[in-house]
């Protein structure tokens with residue numbers, strides 16, 4: 308699972324798409340995929356048999372509290388599964404290489420780069436996207452409201468990833484000062500350079516989240 312904290316290239320606890328694709332051509336990649344993340348990777352590790360690898364996998368992903376049954380190529384990233392198969396386009400594809408943070412979502416409450424995470428690795432886990440951050444019909448999450456209050460975006464393309472990362476940043480206890488926020492949000496790039504407003508928004512939301 309590609310951890311989105313601090314560095315966009317940080318690969319976190321589990322298998323990444325990059326790691327998988329890089330190693331899948333060799334048998335040595337399979338023990339790696341099977342041993343990480345504490346999920347059913349062993350059962351799901353794609354076969355080296357080319358024909359079998361081309362067979363779609365039937366997965367059930369829990370996204371924003373709802374089950375989604377998807378039939379996917381084993382190499383499908385979580386980002387593509389969300390956007391192209393589950394119809395959830397909030398997570399954005401900026402670079403598709405783990406460099407921008409636009410694709411950040413939560414898996415079991417932790418931020419991950421969904422472009423570097425295989426969808427299969429999320430089976431049996433709880434995936435939260437920007438669409439599920441606030442309950443339907445209820446008030447915006449304090450982080451969403453703070454981004455609006457502080458005008459913390461311009462084009463908005465990076466914003467879903469910024470908000471998902473920011474929520475995790477606060478929950479991790481890594482938002483205690485502007486300097487710490489900048490450090491732990493450094494994996495989320497903003498081409499519009501809304502950084503001062505983003506830091507201000509996170510400081511406001513941190514106070515709100517601590518009261519809740």
Ligand code: FES
Pocket residue numbers: 315399400401402403404405406407408409410411420421422423
């Ligand atoms: S880091 Fe995933 S799209 Fe850029």
Ligand code: FES
Pocket residue numbers: 459460461462463464465466496497498499500501
């Ligand atoms: S608001 Fe445009 S990329 Fe961040």
